[in-house]
Amino acid sequence: MASIQQRGKGSFLIQFYDKDGRKRGVSISRSTKKFANNLAMHIEAINGANRSGHPLDGSTAQWLSEIGDTLAGKLAKVDLIKPRSVKTLGQFLKEYFAERSDWKLSTQIKHNTSRNHLLAHIDESTPLREITEAHADSFVRYLKNDIETMKSTATRSKVLSNVKEYFRAAVRKRLISASPFAGISLPKQGADRYHYVTQDQAGKVLEACPDTQWRLIFALARYGGVRIPSEINGLEWSHVLWDQNKILIHSPKTEHHDGRDKRLIPIFPELRPFLDDAWEIAQAKGYRYLIMATRSSDGLSAAYIRKRMLKIIEKSGTLP
Template identity: 35%
Template sequence: MASIAKRPNGGKMIQFFDASGRRRAIQIGKIPMKAATSVRVHVERLVSSRITGHALDDVTALWVSKLDKTMLDKLAKVGLIQARESAELGKMIADFIKLRTGDVKPRTVAKYKVVKKHLTDHFGTDKPLKSLNAGEAKEWRAYLISKGLAENSIRKLSGIAKTMFNYAIEKELLVKNPFNCLPSALVPTRERHFFLSPEDTEKVIKACPDDEWKLIIALARYGGLRTPSETFALKWSDINWAENRFYVTSPKTERYAGKEGRIVPIFPELRPYLDKCFFDPAEDRSEYVIAKHRIRSENLRTTFHKIIKRAGLKPWPKPFQNLRSSRETELIERFPIQTVVSWIGNSPAVALQSYLQVRESDFEQALHICCSKAPKSLETARNDEESVIADT
């Protein structure tokens, strides 16, 4: 049991015996007896947890999480808690990124660093973690909106921030995640959909500077590959020329069982561009299908925008993803959805939410079908009836 002792100067201290039977004391200053009694109760629970090895109850764990550094140091000095690591925002995120660097892809680490920059730019590197609350998390979201970021980009950043603060909870630097209040599930962005017609696709391909760039676009538009991840991972050994199909390694989904890759047909529209790069004697063929333009420092999107403009078209949103989306929209007209999503590498839910588009040609086709099957007007029916009577 712990007890409260008064000092001559009016201060108070909590006295107790630790697990080894040694008498210890914690100075708590000149505070009311009611507050001192509350501290004594929590100290008793900490002592009991240390002696028995049982988990600390939630109430005392929450109390400890809200203490200032001075009181935490006092508890650590007498062996009731472990000495706390620095609980500042910048260091916590740096530790998280260092821990994850070995088990995630470089592109994911780059996303972590983007989130770190947004968090530290807004809150500051030295922001104490325990001072963050849900209100400040919402203010951070408002800050991202003011930066002109798209809704889904903000949600992706929020999801990563949640993961970082879950790590802080695991490290016992926090009890509650202040970013759990932020939405992180992606929402459909149909206003950013764009269907690239086969005619315009050929214009874009003709405007490409070389055969490899033509193949990059053809693989996305006619093969439905993710660019650059799946396109850069494609090897010549993955192509089965005899059976007109090829294997696509999917870095984005490989962490899910059975989603490491997929088999895709060599569609007739795609075949000429593969043949050109594979069989052209002037090409110095390497292991990978895309060899010259696979340098990570090369900005594919910037170059692609220049190609689109050279073709006489206006660059559209999400340029490479909308190539995949255009292909999936075409294929769904001719094949069952389970077949199409198997080739494209997504799920029916994702396809319906984020890929499949309604085109202008769909409206035109609907009008054509409806007009051809529309019932006759009253005047037309009367004229037909008069014609029959006249014939008789």
């Protein structure tokens, strides 16, 4: 029978005699006595099957198929099972990204960027189990010091948030016992990145906008509180409820929360003139969407809007 020896709080050693009569042991930490008892039971079943040459019982075979690579590696080390093929960082990311069919295109782009930065610093052939907290610390320094596009705290925070997500998924899949990024805190974003746009400044920006479409984009953001670009892409004139003086806004960023896939916003008096101007043109040209300017099949990108709007703000003379 496999025996259990407790070595400290949450640490256990399960010992057994293999088919050659050698005394072997499997150690576990950060665990419970219940888990140790269950592990000992399955070790006894595996060892018994190895000694007798009989097939494993169904419950232990099922248990083996569900355990993570870390525990499987410990069992293989004492010749209870054959070593599993090693899952590398690159293989895991490829499989995880393929699973995430729920990501919007803009989300996919952000995750592709995060993955590329991670693989630029940690080789894709690195086994998942060999990635440590030291790798995580080094990656944080790499983003902050070596990548010019990561000077923004918000950008670094998003990349790190995504990477932490990947390793949490690896833990849930039992590929690793703990995430090396668990102890990494996201960079704090200072209040100085926020700026209140006064009515006077808003007016100057609107005057600097080149056409009706750009005035409407800015007005929807400033007066309607609409997220740019996720909530203007796909915004149709059929969503403008003139008789109710409201606009139905579909929100891709919050649609995964119950009851938060859409909301109604008032057509505020400050917003109405820009909506009326755009509607007049839309009727004449047969536009389906509120924002038709340089539309691609997936709408306006955040990068494009940011680039154009920065030029407009610079022209208006309202840069903070």
